[in-house]
Amino acid sequence: MSPVAHIPSRRKPRRTASSWALRTGVAGGVLSTLAVTGAAAPASAAEKPAESTLEMPTVDATLAASISQSADATQQTAHAYQVRAEQEAAAHQAKIQAKKVKDEADRKAEAEKKAAAAKKAKAEKEAKAADEAARASRSAGRTQLSTASASASSSGSAASSSSAPSTSHATGSAATLISFLQAQIGKPYVMGATGSSSYDCSGLTQAAYRQIGIDLPRVSQDQSTAGTPVSLGNLQPGDLLYWGSAGSAYHVAVYIGGGKFIGAQNPSTGIVERSLSYSQPTGAVRVM
Known part of the structure; x- marks a missing residue:
């Protein structure tokens, strides 16, 4: 290739005057058309009939009363x-x-x-x-x-x-008294009895002392105060023993010596001879 080869140019060719005029005319026509269209649009809009609008009902007195009544009814309900x-x-x-x-x-x-x-x-x-x-x-x-x-x-x-019953060293009236009492041993006790087949406690002592000429009261309360009081440590055969207080004694018997007495004890035992230790008396009186 020749060193001086032709290099094509990259510059655009100039437009000619005719091409420019043609482009100008076209642009002007377009603008004119747009202007005419814009002017015609308001006119068309003005000539277009207006669309109809929804009219609201008029609220008169009757409608207001009806609404009020309905509200009252609703409120009452x-x-x-x-x-x-x-x-x-x-x-x-x-x-x-x-x-x-x-x-x-x-x-x-x-x-x-x-x-x-x-x-x-x-x-x-x-x-x-x-x-x-x-x-x-x-x-x-x-x-x-x-x-x-x-x-x-x-x-x-x-x-x-x-x-033989217990031997007693009593003499005279005391011996007679004790002998009678010993003869009654084994007989039954009967409340209120005074002999000769049965006795109560005071009935026996009354009958015994009667043998020697002494008349005692009938009941034990009175017999407990019928003689001279003696201590239990100084008893002699023939002394009257009592149980309970003097004047209100509930039981009586006769001391026969040797630490023993004979009396009508109760319905279970009848007339018996007992030791003083069997039932210690409360006191004693001497009636002979």
Whole structure:
């Protein structure tokens, strides 16, 4: 290739005057068209009939009254519903309260019923225990009485089978008194009896002292003050012994010497001879 080769130019070729004029004319036509169109548009808009609008009803007095009545009715209905709801709620609450009161009353009644039943059971138990105790006491009393009777019978039999009563060193009236008393041993004790087959305590002493010409009062209370009081440490055969207070004695017997006495003791033993240690007397009087 030749060093001086032709290099094509990159510059655009100049437009010619005719091309420029042509482009200018076209642009002007376009602008004119736009201007005409813009001028015509307002006119068309002005000539287009207006669209119809929605008219609101006129609020007159009748409509206002109707609206007011409807509002009042709605308010009254709402108030009635509210009152009814409140009444139903109050009734429900009253029902709940009444149930609580009833449940509490039932609970108290049941508790009182149980307490009464327990009290009754306790009373029955105590009455039963008291009855059993009374029965046991009566049984023990009968047993003791039977034992005492057996012992008295044994003593009476021994005294009866004895060849002779206890020896007494008494003389004179005392000996006569004691001899009479010894002859009565083994006879029964009978309340109010004064001889000759049975005696009570004061009946026997009265009959015995009558043997020696001494008339004693009938009952033990009076006999306990009929003579001169003597101490139990200074007794002599023929002294009258008493149990209880002087003037209100409940039992009497006669001292026969040797630390012994003879008396009508009780219905179980009858007339017996006993040692002073068997039943210590309260006091004594000397009537001879």
